[in-house]
Amino acid sequence: MEMKLRSYINRKFFMYPKTKEIVELREELYSMMVDKYNDYQKNGFTKEESYKEALSLLEDYKSAIKEVETGNSLTVLKKKLSSSLSFSVFYFITLTCIYLYVSMVALNSFRNTWLVVVGGAFVYLIYFAANMLGYAYMFDMRVLTRCFVGVLFLNCIPLLYVFPSLLLSELYRKPVWRYSWLVLPVIAFIYLLTDLIIFAKNAPKLALNIHILVTGFALTTVVYLILSCLGHLWNIAWILYVVYLAIIALGFYVREKLKLGER
Numbered sequence: 001m002e003m004k005l006r007s008y009i010n011r012k013f014f015m016y017p018k019t020k021e022i023v024e025l026r027e028e029l030y031s032m033m034v035d036k037y038n039d040y041q042k043n044g045f046t047k048e049e050s051y052k053e054a055l056s057l058l059e060d061y062k063s064a065i066k067e068v069e070t071g072n073s074l075t076v077l078k079k080k081l082s083s084s085l086s087f088s089v090f091y092f093i094t095l096t097c098i099y100l101y102v103s104m105v106a107l108n109s110f111r112n113t114w115l116v117v118v119g120g121a122f123v124y125l126i127y128f129a130a131n132m133l134g135y136a137y138m139f140d141m142r143v144l145t146r147c148f149v150g151v152l153f154l155n156c157i158p159l160l161y162v163f164p165s166l167l168l169s170e171l172y173r174k175p176v177w178r179y180s181w182l183v184l185p186v187i188a189f190i191y192l193l194t195d196l197i198i199f200a201k202n203a204p205k206l207a208l209n210i211h212i213l214v215t216g217f218a219l220t221t222v223v224y225l226i227l228s229c230l231g232h233l234w235n236i237a238w239i240l241y242v243v244y245l246a247i248i249a250l251g252f253y254v255r256e257k258l259k260l261g262e263r
Helices: 004-011 022-043 047-060 064-065 073-106 114-138 142-171 183-200 205-231 239-262
Strands: none
Touching: 004 047, 022 064, 047 239, 073 114, 114 142, 142 183, 183 205, 205 239
């Protein structure tokens, strides 16, 4: 029945941002509901009657709920969306002014100045993804939070790979595309590591092991590609994968032995 009470109060507070004050209020109400439910059970009431009496505490604490009502999803979303819209308008007006100044005043030419717009748009994509991540985190939406972390890193690709490569190729005539793609596996590794640090705490053991294995494999791939491309060691650097597999196998083996020793 405690799980039922927990589910009920979680639904009640679902549309509220998970600030410290709101979480504390929710936990206090839950604790009081459980106590009241147990008291009624001891006094001979049925489970259903005890459950209904426990839920009545939420009616008694309407005033407390109203104190945090200003932080509900609708109000927060309105404020944040208004702020985001204002910033977006300001950002693109500023970007347009910079583009026109560079084209008409600084360079007196529109040749290649489209890179200013492209770079600015890529920066805005990072802001947009971070904003959406903030919404998901605020309302404790774990799946969406994880998705938007991925979107944030995905948006790093045009900013850190496409734009710099375009800039160097168009302005300085340097053919960097054959090497600049090495940024992609680096971004993938940092994403996997970030995801592992943030979300692995409550992950099942098998999923955690797979995640660790994939993250290590990504790091090995980054080192392999950098050594092979820059040092032309394609026929030798593959040994890194053998070394990595040996290290990860040893690590898993030692961890299991330590756990058995603790038991």
